[in-house]
Amino acid sequence: MNNAEQTPSTLHTAKHLGANTTSANTTRAKLDDAQRLQAVASLGDPIRRTVFELVRDSGEALSRDDCAEQLELPKSTIRAHLDRLVDEHLLLVEFRKVGAKTGPGSGRPTKLYTVAQNEVSASVPPRHYDLAAGVLAAAVQHCIDTGIGIAAALVEVAFEEGRRLGAESGNIHQLLAATGYSPEPDGAGGTIMANCPFHSLSKAHTNVVCSLNGSLLSGALEGCADTCHDLAPDAEISHCCARLVPRA
Numbered sequence: 001m002n003n004a005e006q007t008p009s010t011l012h013t014a015k016h017l018g019a020n021t022t023s024a025n026t027t028r029a030k031l032d033d034a035q036r037l038q039a040v041a042s043l044g045d046p047i048r049r050t051v052f053e054l055v056r057d058s059g060e061a062l063s064r065d066d067c068a069e070q071l072e073l074p075k076s077t078i079r080a081h082l083d084r085l086v087d088e089h090l091l092l093v094e095f096r097k098v099g100a101k102t103g104p105g106s107g108r109p110t111k112l113y114t115v116a117q118n119e120v121s122a123s124v125p126p127r128h129y130d131l132a133a134g135v136l137a138a139a140v141q142h143c144i145d146t147g148i149g150i151a152a153a154l155v156e157v158a159f160e161e162g163r164r165l166g167a168e169s170g171n172i173h174q175l176l177a178a179t180g181y182s183p184e185p186d187g188a189g190g191t192i193m194a195n196c197p198f199h200s201l202s203k204a205h206t207n208v209v210c211s212l213n214g215s216l217l218s219g220a221l222e223g224c225a226d227t228c229h230d231l232a233p234d235a236e237i238s239h240c241c242a243r244l245v246p247r248a
Contacts, residue, residue, distance in 0.1 A: 039089065039090055042085070047081060048085065051071065051082060051085065052115075055113050061094060061096070061114045062113055063098070063110050064079050086113070090115070094111075095112070096110060097109050128197040129200075129201065132197075135154070135157055135158050135212055136208075138157045139154040140153070151211065158212045158213075158216045159218055159219035161219065162217060162218060162223060166219065166221065166224040169220075169223075170225075171224060172220060172226045175220055175224065176220075180195055181240060182239075183244075189245075190243060190244050191243060192240075193239060193240030193242065194239055195240070196213075210242075214241065228247055229246060230244070232245045
């Protein structure tokens with residue numbers, strides 16, 4: 001699990017890349033409030049945020065070609081987003097010769113990108129792997145204690161944890177925001193989730209995490225005593241497997 005995604009305060013910072021490195025824009029500027037807001041706004045573009053998260057989570061400097069290859073996007077598109085992230089002081093630029101050959105005749109240095117700012121961490125929705133880990137561990141223990149199947153244990157434990165969180169919050173939208181779902185109105189009385197708090201886990205273990213997520217949210221609705229919404233699947237609009245819809 002990448003530590004950079006565990007909390008929004010643990011974003012990677014740029015690393016020293018050794019000898020033969022030249023810098024262009026390696027000063028970490030202190031952002032004022034207006035610049036912070038502009039940086040947050042710039043990450044509202046889903047592709048730009050994906051590019052930023054890729055560089056942030058890589059643990060090493062990436063080139064334009066690296067980003068284009070990993071995201072399967074045109075280099076021109078990647079370049080435009082990288083340039084914008086540099087302009088917003090979110091990324092730093094360094095030039096370094098990469099590959100085994102160094103010295104004269106080894107080619108021009110490559111333009112590389114690393115993360116510049118810890119202080120704009122609020123712009124990237126938080127991940128809550130600690131919540132998922134706690135639910136999964138409790139489900140395994142419940143399975144051992146009762147002898148029921150692990151899938152059923154996960155549903156029960158996640159529902160109870162959601163109900164507990166809902167009872168503490170009392171408002172489903174406040175709970176969703178606090179838990180990292182980044183809820184947004186869909187314009188029809190429902191709510192979509194602009195973020196998945198269990199993003200990396202869901203990519204590697206989709207069925208398990210979506211089962212956990214659905215049970216957690218169902219329990220949260222009950223814990224909040226919310227009689228206005230139901231949970232519905234949503235694999236198309238949200239960045240989450242579920243959304244809230246008005247109760248018929």
